Amino acid sequence: MVKKLNYGMVGGSLSAFIGAVHRIGASFDGKTHLVAGCFSPNEKSNRECGEYFELDPERVYASYTEMAEKEAAREDGIDFVTISIPNNHHYEAAKAFLVNKIHVLCEKPLCFTVGEAEELKKLAEENHVLFCVNYSYSGTNMVKEARELIQKGMIGEVINVNAEYLQEYLVDDIGQSEEKMVKLSSWRKDPEVAGISNCVGDIGTHIEHTVAYMTGLKLKRVAAKLDYFGQPLDLNANILVEFENGAHGVFCSSQVCVGHMNGLVVRIFGTEGAIEWVQENPNILSVTFKGQPTQIYNRGMGYVGTRSQETNRLPSGHPEGVYEAFANIYRAWVEAILKLKNNEALTEADMDFPSIDAGIEGVKFITACVESSKLDAQWITIN
């Protein structure tokens, strides 16, 4: 029986913060080996990564195409690849591995267009490989608890949603000429690299997915007002949303809201109760049943549900954070691939990682928001 997996990385050089999070997340449960990579377009940086990770130099590749082909050709080739590079290369890189029948875990947003996204889904299906799009917050323990409570009907039918993802780090870009702009994540502000959206594409899409993951609800349509403040891509967005069940709500996404570092906050209101989750303090969940006091659920306690128990790593009150969310996604991802390799049946419960469908919904959402804003916040139908 196969017990561990080999994997490779596209992107994730030593200077890339999110690459390190992937590696550490993948290593938490001790079931993966990093054995190959195309870490950087810079040859020196790429080689240094290989050395640091003690890889066989032959498995440090100059291009992801080469990597996909050569790894596929090896007896001991990688079981999956993690793609963590700027958005404009997601589609091509993912495709390269899919056609070589290598499972793909790719950063969000999945790609530039809905057409590309659907093509990737088709390729995954044709080649019988799994595809994960890294909406990492769905890996968070208490997000899973929120999902389970809602699935169990504890808050009744969802009637209103209020969610936001606020950051302040681009506030100095407002009205700035290009040379003075904030350098951090500068590629995110370049349409050639980031795609049609900065703020909605980078963080707004997390709102959409986290809400969808918690509630099981798809968006029906959006009416969005994006603010560009003189820049090529959006820095701020206020979005009216309507779900398939008729519920309304707002999504607010911003990188110019002073006082907010990484403020993803999701509030789901139902006919029988409500749930609030605040990413910056992720180990608790506020749960209120109508007419009752708000209850502060604590990760790791006996009263939380099955899935939260299963993904718990530390005793209650010992904070888990971002790495653990990644680790939970990798755990489900790795276990699913192991089942495939061991010819075990995969159930829906095994697939507790964001699928390519989540990636497609994300691209639809981003596309609809940008289009709606161009039409002065006219409703755009998504589903």
Add this chain to the structure above:
Amino acid sequence: MVKKLNYGMVGGSLSAFIGAVHRIGASFDGKTHLVAGCFSPNEKSNRECGEYFELDPERVYASYTEMAEKEAAREDGIDFVTISIPNNHHYEAAKAFLVNKIHVLCEKPLCFTVGEAEELKKLAEENHVLFCVNYSYSGTNMVKEARELIQKGMIGEVINVNAEYLQEYLVDDIGQSEEKMVKLSSWRKDPEVAGISNCVGDIGTHIEHTVAYMTGLKLKRVAAKLDYFGQPLDLNANILVEFENGAHGVFCSSQVCVGHMNGLVVRIFGTEGAIEWVQENPNILSVTFKGQPTQIYNRGMGYVGTRSQETNRLPSGHPEGVYEAFANIYRAWVEAILKLKNNEALTEADMDFPSIDAGIEGVKFITACVESSKLDAQWITIN
């Protein structure tokens, strides 16, 4: 020199909670005497009020029209009237006192239509009387501090606004037949009495005014989606807003959001900083300057601004609440009338109570939201 004022009440019987808040707010500074009233359409209840407040029985009136005329005719007639009755009578009652040259403090929303509102303004001007519309949160000390910080330019130009007023108390009305509906404040749900809106008219209008008071910005237009859940008037509203300076934002107003009792939260984001005020913990103000730690301003401390100092009543850390907000509005209101009576000049600073213009903006806002929602959240221009 006149040092104290006599006033009367329309509404505010012994069972009306908000009437008692008016009386206590008016009495905080010891400069008013309640001497007349038309407290209730119920004769017995009206008389009992007169006895409880130890009024001359002749000054307990069966109708506000009679009260306005008779008080105007007395040498020692009331200086002002407080009108605290259901919305459908605001216009007529206010008019009765205005034409009799008695200053009017009226509950919000001011009246049913913009036309009525503008007529009341005209009457107030023609009769040289003051008019206050009781948007009580603008009396809160730290709301005044927020206003002063923004006026001083401390947060730069306002670029985004996120404000909400969430309550849960009508959640059981969803999908209910009339006889089973929540009884509390039942007149608010009756279009004949409440007007065209329940939720936006009762609490959404407070969002609009509190934001306007803090920022000095007028709304340019709104795109609103109101939810009725099978009832004649709205229970939930999600509103995209655009201000005259081009900034966008969202206002969310709801009476079906479980877990929220009286959740007015205002967050103003500027190019240099941001401010957050939470009504349920009103003695603090969160202030962040970009790139700096969030600072928790505490009412009553030496670092707060002039107006906050002037309206401070208790040492820092000793909570002030709703009564004190009313008391601050009454303080400004009474001092302004005293100046008029003593033939002193009224400056703009003296007028730190919500004026009839605030009342007109409120009616415009409510009207526009309802109209927008009928047109499936199309933008409706306000100013």
Add this chain to the structure above:
Amino acid sequence: MVKKLNYGMVGGSLSAFIGAVHRIGASFDGKTHLVAGCFSPNEKSNRECGEYFELDPERVYASYTEMAEKEAAREDGIDFVTISIPNNHHYEAAKAFLVNKIHVLCEKPLCFTVGEAEELKKLAEENHVLFCVNYSYSGTNMVKEARELIQKGMIGEVINVNAEYLQEYLVDDIGQSEEKMVKLSSWRKDPEVAGISNCVGDIGTHIEHTVAYMTGLKLKRVAAKLDYFGQPLDLNANILVEFENGAHGVFCSSQVCVGHMNGLVVRIFGTEGAIEWVQENPNILSVTFKGQPTQIYNRGMGYVGTRSQETNRLPSGHPEGVYEAFANIYRAWVEAILKLKNNEALTEADMDFPSIDAGIEGVKFITACVESSKLDAQWITIN
């Protein structure tokens, strides 16, 4: 049937903040008239108070002794007196009214010595008058809810108590010479006026009473370490406590803890649950039953107990603060006196205001803390 009471004040001139809180608190329910006073030793200030409150000049007295005698001699003399003057006069002033059979509501701490306190109790009993010592936090709605929950056994037996009252306002006194000291409340730092303790006497005593009120437990003994930082009276105190039921805990009282304005926090731990109340956000109560999520009780909701419902004034989410706590004490106090005047039986439930026994416990506590600290934190038995 008597429905309203006349009262007088000793102290409470226009510049005294706590005097105004008494007057407003007494007026909330509209059942008292201020008709007499000895507001200030300063003749002009005293007279101005009389004028401001529109009193008969004959009833504005130069001394509390005169006031007690003359009011007792009047047919329409005051029903009770509120004594709100520096500590060193509490004993004499209270005595003057007691012997004249006038009910006394006195500020805390009751007096300087346990002997004086017990004498006052004896005088009150002999003269058949009521005596209230104004431990105002026991008037707070959610403190009453805490008491009721504990009385009902909801948290089991009390096994540990952690309570504190922290302020920062005297931090600049540390190591200062007298002329540079913080002027605010300067009499509190003068042993002649304040008594044997500043910090424990002014605020530590509130910890003792609030805990006793909530739990019904008396202190058995204390081991205290007071810090004087070069001043004649204490500025900081850390106190080990033992209750009559054997439970231990700590009380921390300080006026030099930067970041704390008026930080009374009481946490009661029992075998079945725990309660936390934070004075600066007094409308909520954190309640946890073992193994369960912490619940945030909100004042005014349907799930709170009888006494909290009875003393509720505003809908949930509309903050009540310090004035309302005073108003609740005055309500119980006034209703009790009215019952006496109307020859109705007084039950224990009617006596929901801090009695002279509370005042005696306070003096014992302060005395024991100072004595213990002199003996390097040796245990001193109180009860």
Add this chain to the structure above:
Amino acid sequence: MVKKLNYGMVGGSLSAFIGAVHRIGASFDGKTHLVAGCFSPNEKSNRECGEYFELDPERVYASYTEMAEKEAAREDGIDFVTISIPNNHHYEAAKAFLVNKIHVLCEKPLCFTVGEAEELKKLAEENHVLFCVNYSYSGTNMVKEARELIQKGMIGEVINVNAEYLQEYLVDDIGQSEEKMVKLSSWRKDPEVAGISNCVGDIGTHIEHTVAYMTGLKLKRVAAKLDYFGQPLDLNANILVEFENGAHGVFCSSQVCVGHMNGLVVRIFGTEGAIEWVQENPNILSVTFKGQPTQIYNRGMGYVGTRSQETNRLPSGHPEGVYEAFANIYRAWVEAILKLKNNEALTEADMDFPSIDAGIEGVKFITACVESSKLDAQWITIN
């Protein structure tokens, strides 16, 4: 130049939560290889660990003595050992590696007696090896920020300390017979295994160390009241403390405080400011300078100090938790050993991990608290 280290574990079998935290913490920076271990006294469990971690079976040892000797004898023997076993074996296990000149990282509390602790220190010095005692909270980023702010004098001289570590998980042990007691961590309640203290030894010691790390202050003496509630070891402790600079404070440590999961809270009060850190929300630090608003410092922002910047791993607002604290201790620990191996000079700044001196202070503290409580909270001198 040596760039990576090999290490072994004593304890840390697959079922031991803290063992996994050690392994993951050690792996975060990719500079260690786990190559040997004596993971469990259970032969099967020990062997399974070896297989899971893919170790050479020869390097999976039945006893730590054997492991120390054989690893010391190998050319490629381990550079350091992590000891994570019940307290009663710390001393013997540490000694075994010290005498074999292998660096030791050991869980707290270091050992049972001050004599043993000092012997270990002597052995470490004689054998020229480093010794780390895993007071893990000192690895937390914002604890380092607190330390730096205090070291820089930002809060002036420390005048009062209020710290606590509260848990609820043993509340059901109160008054229980042995067979019904809470099973979790049952060895901690057995004097043979845990030593003289349960609650103070397990968590109270973290208070002592975190305060010492932040402030640089040593304890002079303690007066402690421990509660046993019928059990052989303490479940609750309230402790008066005095520091070498004369400041006082309280430490409260409990495993029976309902509502608290892992509530380490440290508040340091100085003449110029104050700092508060709450372990359950570890990414922020509340900092107040006297007379100013409290500031909420956020990990990862530009305004935090050097050491916090150096140990930052994720952008601000992306929560770090317990694993990262361990990772920071391992980072400093590994870098220090690498310097030794590369014959580089070790500076004090390089030693930013809890040393054996911290371990000795911990044993002194625990011993003094137990002794003081036996003497009814008499002061016991520590330093």
